[in-house]
Amino acid sequence: MRNLINRAQKTLLGNRRKGYTLPTNNKLYPAQWNWDSAFIALGYSYFNLNHALKEITTLLDGQWKDGMVPHILFHDTNTNYYPNYTAWNCGNKIHSSGITQPPILSTILKLILDKNKISNKQTKEVKKIVKKIIRFHEWFIKFRDPKKTGLVSILHPWESGYDNSPIWDEPMEKVTIEKNLKYKRADNKLVNPDHRPLNIDYDRYVSIKNNLRKKKYNPKKIFKSSLFNVVDVGFNSLFLKANKDLIQILNKFNLKSSKISNYIKITEKNILKLYDKKKEAFYSKDIRNKKKIYVPSITNYFILFADLNNDLINKKLIKSLKNHNKNDKYFFSSIKPNHKSFEEKRYWRGPIWVNCNWFIYKGLMNKDNSFSKKIKRKTIQMIEANGFHEYYTRKSAKPMGAKNFSWSAALYLDLVLNKN
Numbered sequence: 001m002r003n004l005i006n007r008a009q010k011t012l013l014g015n016r017r018k019g020y021t022l023p024t025n026n027k028l029y030p031a032q033w034n035w036d037s038a039f040i041a042l043g044y045s046y047f048n049l050n051h052a053l054k055e056i057t058t059l060l061d062g063q064w065k066d067g068m069v070p071h072i073l074f075h076d077t078n079t080n081y082y083p084n085y086t087a088w089n090c091g092n093k094i095h096s097s098g099i100t101q102p103p104i105l106s107t108i109l110k111l112i113l114d115k116n117k118i119s120n121k122q123t124k125e126v127k128k129i130v131k132k133i134i135r136f137h138e139w140f141i142k143f144r145d146p147k148k149t150g151l152v153s154i155l156h157p158w159e160s161g162y163d164n165s166p167i168w169d170e171p172m173e174k175v176t177i178e179k180n181l182k183y184k185r186a187d188n189k190l191v192n193p194d195h196r197p198l199n200i201d202y203d204r205y206v207s208i209k210n211n212l213r214k215k216k217y218n219p220k221k222i223f224k225s226s227l228f229n230v231v232d233v234g235f236n237s238l239f240l241k242a243n244k245d246l247i248q249i250l251n252k253f254n255l256k257s258s259k260i261s262n263y264i265k266i267t268e269k270n271i272l273k274l275y276d277k278k279k280e281a282f283y284s285k286d287i288r289n290k291k292k293i294y295v296p297s298i299t300n301y302f303i304l305f306a307d308l309n310n311d312l313i314n315k316k317l318i319k320s321l322k323n324h325n326k327n328d329k330y331f332f333s334s335i336k337p338n339h340k341s342f343e344e345k346r347y348w349r350g351p352i353w354v355n356c357n358w359f360i361y362k363g364l365m366n367k368d369n370s371f372s373k374k375i376k377r378k379t380i381q382m383i384e385a386n387g388f389h390e391y392y393t394r395k396s397a398k399p400m401g402a403k404n405f406s407w408s409a410a411l412y413l414d415l416v417l418n419k420n
C-alpha cells in the first residue's frame, strides 16, 4: 500500500503542468478537464494543499463572464485533440469548450476544508474560489432550469461526464446529423476503437456542438434550441449534493446565497418525482422529446450521495444496488450487465469507474456502513491489483483506457488515507 501511495502521488505530479493536471500522461486527454480537476485536487490535498488549491483556482480562471465553468480548458493549444479550441471557437482569455461538466467543486472543497487547517493566505484564496463557485451554481439555476423546476438540464452528453452512456441512446437517436460534417477524431487512433464511442455517435456529438456554436453558446437561447436536452438523475444528484455542501462552506465564512438555499428545497421535493414506485428506480427525462429514460446505470445511484432524507427509497435503492452486478468479482459495472445496452469493454457502457464507486461508497457511509466499507475495500483491491487506469472490466478488473489516470490515483489516496 505504501508503495502505491507513492505511485499515486507520482502519477499526479507526473501529469501536472503549469498550475493544472492532465487526466492522463498519454495523448488521449491533453487539456484540463473540469470534474477531473476536482478529484485531482482532493488527491493533492493529502500531500500538497497548495497544489490542491491551485488546481481549483486554475480551473476557475477559465470561468466565463456569465458564470459557466467549461468542461475543458485548452491551456496548451498545440495538441491533436478533437474537438480542439478552434472547433469550439469560444472561451475568454483561456481557450475552452462551450459546455460544462458535473459541478462537484464545492463537494470536493468541503472535504478538503474539513480535514485541513488552512493558513490566512489560503483562506483568502479559498474565499475567492467560493465566490466563483456560487456564480457557477447560480448560472446553472438561472440558465439550465429556466422554469425553476428544481432540476437542471444538460445540453450535451459530454456535460454529464459519462459521455458514452446508454442513458443518451434514445435522445441521441433523434439528433439529426449535420450535412457534410467533416472532422477528424483522434481518440480512436490512441485507444482500441472497439472501446470508444461509435462513429455515428461521434457525428451526433459534433452536430450538437456545432449547433450550440451557431448560437454562440448564448445560455438563454441554447436551452430551447439545443439538439439535446436531458434532465439526468445522476447529474442532478451531484448538483443537489454540491449545493448542500456549498451552503455549509458559506456558513463557515459567514456568506449567504438565498438563491441556492431555496433551490435545494425545490430540488429535494421534485427529484422525488423522478422515482418510479412500480419499478423501484429513478429515471431521467428527455426534455426535448418529452420521454422518460429508463436505463439501469450506476449513475442513477448517485442519489444516495445526495443524501435524500427518505428511508424507504434509500432502502429500496440499496437493495437493488446490491443486485446491480452481484455475480461479478468486482463492482460496480457502469450499466447493469443484463441490460440490452451493456457492453463489456466500451467506455461508459459496462466497465467499472473509480469515481462512480467513490460517490456511492461515500453516499452509503451514513446509510449502510458495512456495504459502504465493502465497496471501498473492493475498489482498493481492484486498483492495487491493476494500477491507476481510466476504467476496468467487471469480471477480472482488466485495466482499460488511459493508464496513469489522474482521478483513479487521486481517489485511491482518498480511499486509503481518509479516516472513515
Ligand code: GLC
Residues within 6 Å of the ligand: 023, 029, 033, 034, 035, 036, 160, 161, 162, 163, 164
Ligand atoms: C472522458 C470522460 C470524462 C472525463 C474525460 C477526461 O471524456 O467521459 O468524464 O472528464 O474523459 O478524463
